[in-house]
Structure formats: structure tokens, C-alpha cells
Amino acid sequence: MDIDIEDYYRKYAPMVLRRCRFLLREEESALDAMQEVFVNLIRSSGRLSGSYPSSLLYRMATNVCLNMIRSEKRRPAGPIDDVLFAIASNERFEERFEARDFLDRIFGREAPSTREIAVMHFIDRLTHEEIAEEMGMSVSGIRKRLSVLRKRALEIKELKDE
Numbered sequence: 583m584d585i586d587i588e589d590y591y592r593k594y595a596p597m598v599l600r601r602c603r604f605l606l607r608e609e610e611s612a613l614d615a616m617q618e619v620f621v622n623l624i625r626s627s628g629r630l631s632g633s634y635p636s637s638l639l640y641r642m643a644t645n646v647c648l649n650m651i652r653s654e655k656r657r658p659a660g661p662i663d664d665v666l667f668a669i670a671s672n673e674r675f676e677e678r679f680e681a682r683d684f685l686d687r688i689f690g691r692e693a694p695s696t697r698e699i700a701v702m703h704f705i706d707r708l709t710h711e712e713i714a715e716e717m718g719m720s721v722s723g724i725r726k727r728l729s730v731l732r733k734r735a736l737e738i739k740e741l742k743d744e
Contacts, residue, residue: 587620594639595620598620601647602619616643619646623639641698641717644702684735696731
């Protein structure tokens with residue numbers, strides 16, 4: 583079955599944009615990510631089937647956004663950016679730093695797919711079954727990964743509280 587890119591764009595672009603906005607929290611980046619999703623769809627259309635288009639585009643949007651977030655982390659921020667961030671977030675800077683450190687410690691050794699699973703479960707509130715379908719995994723595999731994350735989070739929290 584051929585994929586009608588124009589039809590997909592008309593039907594699913596709003597959903598893809600909402601997903602990108604949610605993950606990136608910045609309008610310009612979200613628009614760029616949405617466009618990249620559809621460019622990737624055009625490039626891959628010969629290898630893709632037309633079944634479950636919303637699931638496909640949702641997953642593609644998640645992957646594009648996570649890649650953008652990862653590449654943004656790799657760019658060195660100048661000292662002035664750090665100062666501006668500290669000023670802008672003033673009272674909550676320490677809380678944000680602790681939260682970021684906590685998440686880095688939880689996900690540091692995990693595959694990107696585990697991060698996707700966590701986002702789908704804890705942020706998007708998808709069920710284990712829905713995540714399994716999106717990721718092409720078994721429900722027990724999803725449960726196991728989430729269980730490992732919970733256990734690691736609890737261990738890190740206990741170490742912090744000591």
C-alpha cells in the first residue's frame with residue numbers, strides 16, 4: 583500500500599505538532615521537528631506500510647524530538663547561557679539541577695527506547711499494552727523495563743536521602 587504523504591500531512595500534522603510541542607516545549611523547535619517527521623516519512627515511504635499511520639507518526643515524532651533533545655545536550659553552552667539560565671530560574675535553579683541530575687542517573691545507562699517507554703508511560707499515560715504495540719515489544723518486556731527504572735529511581739533516592 584502506497585503512503586499518501588499529502589493526506590497524512592492533512593490528517594496527522596496537528597497530532598504530530600502537539601506531540602512535538604509537548605516534548606520540546608518550544609514552538610519553533612516543535613515546528614522544525616514536525617517538518618522533519620514528514621521529511622523522514624517521505625524518505626522512508628517506500629519501506630513503510632500504510633497500516634496504523636497515527637502510531638507510526640507518533641513514534642516518529644517522539645524519536646525526532648528525543649534526538650533533538652540529545653543533540654541539544656551535546657552542544658556546549660557558553661558561560662553567559664548558564665548565567666542567564668540561573669537568573670531566569672532564580673529560586674528553582676537548585677530544584678531543576680537536582681531533577682536533571684536525578685534523571686541523568688536513572689537513564690544514564692539505558693537505551694533510548696527505554697526513555698521512550700518512560701515518556702509514553704509516565705507523561706503520555708499510555709497503558710502497557712499501548713506502549714507494547716507502539717514499540718513492537720511484549721507487555722512483559724515493557725513491565726520489566728519500567729520495573730528496572732522504578733527500582734533504580736528508588737535506589738538513587740535512598741542514597742540521596744542518606
